[in-house]
Amino acid sequence: GAVVSQHPSWVICKSGTSVKIECRSLDFQATTMFWYRQFPKQSLMLMATSNEGSKATYEQGVEKDKFLINHASLTLSTLTVTSAHPEDSSFYICSARLISNTGELFFGEGSRLTVL
Amino acid sequence: AQKVTQAQTEISVVEKEDVTLDCVYETRDTTYYLFWYKQPPSGELVFLIRRNSFDEQNEISGRYSWNFQKSTSSFNFTITASQVVDSAVYFCALSEVSSNTGKLIFGQGTTLQVKP
Numbered sequence: 001g002a003v004v005s006q007h008p009s010w011v012i013c014k015s016g017t018s019v020k021i022e023c024r025s026l027d028f029q030a031t032t033m034f035w036y037r038q039f040p041k042q043s044l045m046l047m048a049t050s051n052e053g054s055k056a057t058y059e060q061g062v063e064k065d066k067f068l069i070n071h072a073s074l075t076l077s078t079l080t081v082t083s084a085h086p087e088d089s090s091f092y093i094c095s096a097r098l099i100s101n102t103g104e105l106f107f108g109e110g111s112r113l114t115v116l
Numbered sequence: 117a118q119k120v121t122q123a124q125t126e127i128s129v130v131e132k133e134d135v136t137l138d139c140v141y142e143t144r145d146t147t148y149y150l151f152w153y154k155q156p157p158s159g160e161l162v163f164l165i166r167r168n169s170f171d172e173q174n175e176i177s178g179r180y181s182w183n184f185q186k187s188t189s190s191f192n193f194t195i196t197a198s199q200v201v202d203s204a205v206y207f208c209a210l211s212e213v214s215s216n217t218g219k220l221i222f223g224q225g226t227t228l229q230v231k232p
Contacts, residue, residue: 005204034219043207044161044222091159105211105220107153107161109228 006108023094139208
């Protein structure tokens, strides 16, 4: 199947710093990528839909100025957590949809963020 | 609005027992996809199955089987002769085709513990 790669897999940062997480579709093009957040022992919650060449669509309650999403190419979307705080510590997972829109989604391995 | 409910928060079985994980969904769309994912302790999401709303045939893949019933809006997942390696969190998810967003709505997840 298609491969989606996230980097870094885990990151520890100090409070107040910004962290960038990359999501790459390695062997296919994705016009749409999704960013999910998962707190410990909870489900995955969609944060935003990232569209190549246009602004991301954020879910209700997600601060767009805090979670900056850039989808500059058909194979790369980035999520930047700005001025991170301990409550932003979470598992962030991206997924990508095939350009053909067959409904198939492929998930990255996830990125675990710990803010001290 | 769309919603996915996994009423079983945690299930514990002894190895070789059969176990069924329940999933009930709500949607106004007539065309949608249903998914099951496995999330082992390492965190990555492992794709198990995708089912189109027009395909109500039950599916079997090795020890895994799925029972899709539109009449009760359920998409249950059964593991036969469970093994310790089946221990994980299992998520059921829904994607509505008409919205053309491709985003997944996840259930709360069911933690399965298989004891030796």
